[in-house]
Amino acid sequence: MPLSERDNKILDELIRNPGITSMALEQKYSLTRRQLGYSINKINDWLMSKNLPSIERTRQGHFVIDQSVFTKLDVKDESAPMETAVLTGQQRMQMIIMMLLSSKEELSLNHFTIELDVSKNTVLNDLKDAQTFLNDYDLTIRYSRKFGYLLEGKEFQIRKLLIKITYQILSLHDGERRLKELTRIDAREIAEYNGRIENVENKLNLQFTDEKLATMPYILILILRRIKKGYAINIFSIEYEELSNTKEYQATEEIFRDAEQIPMEERLFITLHLLTTNVYRTEFPTEEDVIPNLMPVIDDMLRLFEKSACIYLQERNQLLDKLLQHLKPAYYRIKYQLSETISLQGSLSTEFKELHHLVKRSIGPLADLIGSSIPDSEVTYITMLIGGWMKRQGESIEKKIKAIVVCPQGVSVSRLMFNELNELFPEFVFLDSLSVREFLNYSFDYDIVFAPTHLETNKKLFIAKAFLGREDKQRLRKQVMLELHGYLPQDLNVDELMEIIRNHATINNEGALAEDLQQYVNRDDDSSVYQRPSKKSINLDDLLTPETILLKNNVVSWEEAVRMGAAPLVESGVITADYVEAMLHYSEEDPYIVIGPNMAIPHASPEDGVNQVGISLLKLDEGVTFSSDYSIHLIIVISAVDKEQHLHALMQLMELAGSEHDRNRLISAGSVDEMYTIIQSYSSD
Template sequence: MKDRTIQIFKRFIRSDYCLTLDELSEDFQISNRTIRNEINEINVFLISHKMPEIRTIRNKGMLLTLEQTEKKQLDTIIDEKNEFDYLNREERIFDLILAFSLSEHPIFLYQKESEYQISKSTMDEDMRRVRSILLEYGIEVLSIPKQGIVLKGSERTIRTMIYDVVNQSIDSLRFLDEKDAGLSVSEKHLFRYIPKNVLKKIDYIYHQTISSKEDIYRNQLVMFTAIWLSRYLRQELIVNSDWEVWDTDQNKLRTSFVDQLCQTLAVRPPTSEINYIIFMLETFNTGSISSSVEWVQAQLLSIQLIQYVEQITQIPFSKKEESLHEGLYRHMAGLISRVKSEIQILNPLKETVKRYYGNIYFAIEKFAPTIEAITKKHLSDDEIAFLTIHFSTSVSAINQELKYIYKAVVVCNHGTATGRLLAEHLKELFNIDVLAVLSTGELDLIKKLDVDLIFSTLSLTYFEKPILVVDPIIKIESRKKIQEFLERNRQFKRLVNNDNDSTELFYKVLDLIKESGGTISSNIYQTLENTFDQNHLKINKRELQPMLKDVLKKSDILLLEKCPDWKSAIQRVARPLLKEGCIKESYVKAMIASVNEFGPYIVIGKHLALAHARPEDGVNKLGISVATLAEPVVFGNEANDPVKIIFCLAAVDSFSHLNIMKSLIELINDETKITRLTNCTNITEFETILYEDELKETK
């Protein structure tokens, strides 16, 4: 059989549902008539091996019904015929790239010709395409006597290329499966160069050191680590590294992960390699305010994105702005770092998201250039789909009913964001109160929750409560199944009333904590907010954040300051906050050090700068100050220099300053207003101009 015939054959072996001629014709780019001829050839083969034939089912398509033992037998027969006989060009190219970059032994083309059983002219064409693909990454393919094929390029780029090629060739990484049945040809070839047992060891250490929960990024992080390890073992090293590893709780976990991995595998990479992998793993993190230098950019982009998508789709996301922003911001911080480092994350739900949430997806796609202006790199469809998931979750939350009559949990293996999306869908479409989204490792918690039903995205063995397996995104055909499930379990109906606004109660609890000598940290605030949500106590979250006029005092406003350079501008605008005890001197030094290291990223708009550093660099309490400059100062940002007005922000968490950020976004979009402010000679006039939009909102 030809390559194509084998591929069609495998489609039938692996499919549990009918395949149509039109579907196969589109996938393989051949006519229906040719497909019929291929199927006839396959049936002759099946008859010769005393197997069931592919049969036509009226109005549905064609189906090959096999027992599990017969599927295994066919896989064995095909493998015995030498799987390389049936590699198509894409599969050969994938194998060649992996061989050149990950093989422990020199690779010579004549060996690959023999292995694939192809002609020299076919191999020449394969290599032409390999060179073309790698050239897009800036990597040359050289043939050196006695050394074979060698890749020439930046080691960092080569590692990124391998990771990218693997993601493009394999839809989902199934290295945790005990059996190899059903693996694609690409997966089998990947495991030749990166053994499955190595991936499993990395995954086990990940669960021991970083998180025991299911995470949508887990497989990606494990794969990237495996590529790093493979290249290091080949002694393809990054000679020197300027990667900085922030001393944060998350990076301590990553350091522990890398240390444990090196100890388990008995390897001792140099410091430059350790710093590199920890830095790169940070790009898989859904970042926090204390772990990313881009946290201000992430928050500004999140606020702008929410406003833009609401404007385009006419969906009132402001109703769920607080919860949407928190998740979106944390994702955005990781996204900026990933895209800048050219790390591509695979989104297994991308096509489904496009199909069911196209209006949101395409709105975000239109906003993408604004993000790309920060990252200086292209934003992939996968990243756009991840952002869409956050908005889709809020759409369901906006529309959901306030009264629920079933209590349930969701068990999801696609990560927290996708699990929340399913939870919000259940709330919106049915009278279901989802108390928790759990991973498969947290099933013991179900006994401790007051729930009656379980909705899962994967098959589970759990006998204590009724379970229904559903897709992460509820399709029209799934609704009837869920409704029937609820009807079968109608004895679990409950009634919950949560109409009362509990914002005042929320304030009183915070006051009690303060009166008893406690501090309102980010964790306490978030825990209290989650507790109110879990107990159906509604909070008007828009009331919980101060406006710019509530934080910026007259003493924080400096007018027409004379500053010879950007360093003195930062030092000058920080003085009021130092005097008030909002920040320490170390915070001023950290702001200057960050600009020295990362460039003029604090210039966030035309003539506007926002000086800031991380909270742990010396912030005591929320504060903001502002200075206009008598003479504009050049910071080194070609697009937005010179700076005429500079703010200094001291943030203690991810949420309490969001209204302040919105005011700054208004300034970014209003160059005329900046000019009016910089021309002010007295503070009262400055305040009138600065707060005019806020005053309009309060009237």
């Protein structure tokens, strides 16, 4: 969000005169303490978007400003300066759109040329730019001789546009005067609505932000103007029960207490407008102010991020409160499609781009609560909040080893390999699991690569099997640690660690800390490489049942084996016939579906025709030839609806595949019941 004229003045003053106090700033610019605090918050958000440290205030009212802020902003930053008197093309475009949104009369080309004081050709070019901008809103500028220039499209989209353009114009230098002239809004109308809003603050114990106080009267007046002209909001799924018990709904009712002609849909839309921005603070948040389950979801999301980024966030509760303050309005923006579609990634530093990637991977709990995917602009803002918090505590993923997993063996095996390596090396940041093709075009920076086959790379490459047994894990961990650090974790000396900690921190209980460090350093290999899932998982015998196990003496081809093995899942509706064709297609290109001697798992992507998670098994007494290298006796067909549900069962299957004894028992089994007994022995939690 751009800085307002007032914000720019304060930032400029702080850069030129960093010794100035809060009280002196308030007096110089005739500000209340609240107004100054709001501007400092806006400036800090802007600095965060530039990857610069926030400005801090001491209890004595002095400001602490990092040297990098002076260095970066000493030369005028193009995005920070105050607007000049001459309008840019983008600003003229905003003015034209506001005229189309608010005019009480038919608009001709002359209206635009007179208002903007430019030529007709300039206006025509600006109208083309405006149409390009409006394409994102599915809106069109139409011209007719009878009605002049009009804006056409769904009213819901027009309202979104109206709110955005009002904010943009008010953020310009002298924007309030320009907006009044464009819309012909009377100063008495503004004063009337300001009085109503102030009354709402007092009556409902709300405190609107300065930004909202400045924009709300204009937005409400312009919405009412459109309602009176007959432009009704499109019927859309605003949930009355969800919005009607909020303070924002009470505020809407209070503001329009004498306007009976406003339909319920309109009142709900205005309520939604208040809910979708950080429009108020309450001194004492009540239960109804909090969206059910939002705080636990934010907590889950943050824990996933901490695990992915291999960090521990300090003062975590304060960060949770900051995220809650942002995500409450974001919840309504996302749910009712009011988020901006424009990506903010261009303003992210290299490190923040990697953080953005990790945040995006951790955002699942929030998406599940809202019932919708999270727009990238919202993810970007969450990234800025978390990234700024990390920077404040001196934390950075730049110093951590970043790893990727490259696996050509399909979605399920690739995901399994990623999870196992993530557990084996909890101190690494694992960025992604990639196919070979994705690896060749990968854009993020990384330090090491794990893959089951050789790859052309100038980074450290470690060859790892798709399925790692206990000895494989021990061997790989030792190899990687020796290569990267020249030591093994077991070689660490607890006394030396304690001495280092004493030099940098106050230890409340040295005995307990030493004991915990001793247990960690000397832990069993198993504890460092494997963690059982904390939630109830689907076991192998839940999916691979007697009904999905087939025994056959022989088949004539690999294609017949796949079709026959998939038959139980097709017949039960778990997968479609298209999924079978996709498996056959992928197996032609992918010899890595062979996961062990005599054993293969053909599979495809969920979008190829999966209705639900499932596994089937075809056992052949006489193996079928798959390429010139393999004779396959066990064909396991896997259908995965996502990247998670089937993983626990797949890990159990991989454990079975790693046992030569039990794999041979399956091949020589004479009945379905005998095979199922073996499968059950690998299916306990």
